[in-house]
Amino acid sequence: MILDDVLARIDDDLPQAIDRLMALLRIPSISTDPTFATDCARAADWLVADLRALGFDARAAATPGHPMVVGHGGEGSRHLLFYGHYDVQPVDPLDLWHRDPFDPALEDTPKGQVIRARGASDDKGQVMTFLEACRAWKAVHGSLPGKLTIFLEGEEESGSPSLIPFLQENRAELTADLALICDTGLYEDRLPAISTQLRGLAKAEFTVHAAARDLHSGSYGGLARNPLHVMTTLLAGLHDPQGRVTIPGFYDDVEELSDTLRQQWQGLAFDHAAYLDDVGLSIPAGEVDRTPLEILWSRPTAEVNGLWGGYTGAGFKTVLPAEAHAKVSFRLVSRQDPEKILTAFRTWAEAQIPADCRITWHDEIKGSPASVMAITDPAFEAARAALTEEWGRPAVFIGEGGSIPIAGYFKTVLGMDAMLVGFAKDDDRIHSPNEKYDVESFHKGIRSWARILARIA
């Protein structure tokens, strides 16, 4: 079998693949710090050179920030775009690192061999799993495994300021049939996963106004409405005793989990007790009739993220303030529309407060809907089968509680679904000192892409 040849080539070439990754890891491409701007450009150039060596028509495209790496190559009926990022997080505090974060090394650990360096896992190591799969394919077949566009960003760790304009300006060039994103992790140490649904987000900031000025609680206490009471009553009423959000229509566009996904998720045997214990909690919050994974991945939320009013300094002031403030956000799922949810929230909130109080809403409210991939696209089941073959355990479609911005942008700007496949592990210490990437993640990651591309490209 030709795929077997590719996999064998990957195995043989692993030491050289690690050398290439280490060369990239030696470039300190920290995107948040202007000091490292030339290093970011160097990393982009390194990748352009490597892509060209693989036969891609590649370039580093200038932006107001760091360059985008774009490469096109191969042929096939389905056009696939691969996304990753070459920039890395800062390395502070440096004294907590066991070695120079930009002097990568192989280390033996009780759990296996690891590549230790900033960016090893997030995201240079993951980016290279895909390029090494292409390299092995090319070596065996003489050509790339399909019609591929490679799109590598250099600002992911600094808020992606150039991303949306770049997508808009290069819409035709970057729109493919499906995006492949390699910036996520295995579900457990050796259980491969494809993220197929990511919750959206809607945000509201508002002020409850009562009296025209701050009042003294001696002169007015009891008789004058305290906006902190209005606010606490309002926010306490956001959920019913069963943990459901009380805003009328809030669940209108929420779909029940499919039996297929429910079964897969149940198979994960998510240990919510350990998950909560890790952060010092023991009692699941949220809807009482939903499983913890449903609550995290496929149910919407209403959360207060900020709350303030009255006197908050040292000591005491017996003030009845004129105003109380809150920031509230909603995690959205299925077809929930951010604008519709925010409108329903406003209408509900304004109906809750006394007639002599009022609410002002801040304008900067923004929202994004949930990203729900069309897993009816056979590419998803094909990729799941490929991952299952490689890892020896049935791969699962999982959800993500938060949004992954790039997946949302591909959908909203380019109208393109994304398949999120990654090989990072929970203990990779991304964004922290002593980041590492397991050699197993790297090796089996490359093999996984070869198997996936063999089936879908």
Add this chain to the structure above:
Amino acid sequence: MILDDVLARIDDDLPQAIDRLMALLRIPSISTDPTFATDCARAADWLVADLRALGFDARAAATPGHPMVVGHGGEGSRHLLFYGHYDVQPVDPLDLWHRDPFDPALEDTPKGQVIRARGASDDKGQVMTFLEACRAWKAVHGSLPGKLTIFLEGEEESGSPSLIPFLQENRAELTADLALICDTGLYEDRLPAISTQLRGLAKAEFTVHAAARDLHSGSYGGLARNPLHVMTTLLAGLHDPQGRVTIPGFYDDVEELSDTLRQQWQGLAFDHAAYLDDVGLSIPAGEVDRTPLEILWSRPTAEVNGLWGGYTGAGFKTVLPAEAHAKVSFRLVSRQDPEKILTAFRTWAEAQIPADCRITWHDEIKGSPASVMAITDPAFEAARAALTEEWGRPAVFIGEGGSIPIAGYFKTVLGMDAMLVGFAKDDDRIHSPNEKYDVESFHKGIRSWARILARIA
């Protein structure tokens, strides 16, 4: 009648009394600003000299701050202590004054003649009403109207730091049968009032702890307990839908208003709509089955004075914070004990929260009980009759929603009740630019004290 002679003497001497008050008003005795420390001492010396001229054995007693003026004189079976303060508020913003705040003048206004100067109403004018009553009495009778102690403070506008130690160190000298305090106002423009009950205060500051660290609402939202929700639910539950505080035992030591006081208060026809409208509100809060005056004067409250947690800066952070904070105070009435109320609150609050959350309480909690004067003491009815005679309208016993610290200290440190009688008006602009005292307040205030002293001294 001898009282008539005293009143006639007061009328005749009014121009000279105004001159004397103006001399005192010319001394800029601002207690908060060290620049004016010698002026404070000068004001104290001026009063000591005036008291000596009236036959008092008077001195300016040094304190770590500004001096206390103490004088003893006269004879009688009931020992009365008169309290007032000679220090004044700062005058900023100076450019809003029509004239130099320490160059007093008589001004004609549509509502009558006023004395314009800082301290005219708060509290030099009110202090001098009492001293002028003594002066007229002495002129007519050759002696003071009774056994009197004069006690004038110079730090009232700066938190009275020396007061409690001074009371403790001079307990025997300052303990009388009853204190007379002249630092309050008429109920309406021409309706005299005696404040006979002042609400107490208990304060609690606490933190609700949930997770061990701040969490991301994408990864944990819905499943992990949000302490802001715990806090809002806790605080929203402080009152039931009828506006009653829900803490068990909270009302145990609250007494119902006596029929006598209820009748007097009903006679006041308190315009709560105007009172609320003045601060931009229209709907009374608080217990639905209580009158507005009861709510303000004789019912306890639970109020949130400060509330904060999560992200409160500009923009948005979808954080589930680890902690939420609040400052809560209780206005107390009747025999409610601050410590007992705070204990009940703590017990109640800790029973409300989920088992994996906890509350920490800040230690600096302090409280003071309500001051409820023993109006069964015939001096109160006698003073009420005297005020009724002078002003031609039935004087009333009223309440105060806030505590007046000096009345509390006289009670807690010296075990002495106080009768609060004052002649200030709501439009006196105390603490503000263009403070004034009506000549009518000053004139009838002097006459009021002469009448009161004739009955009770």
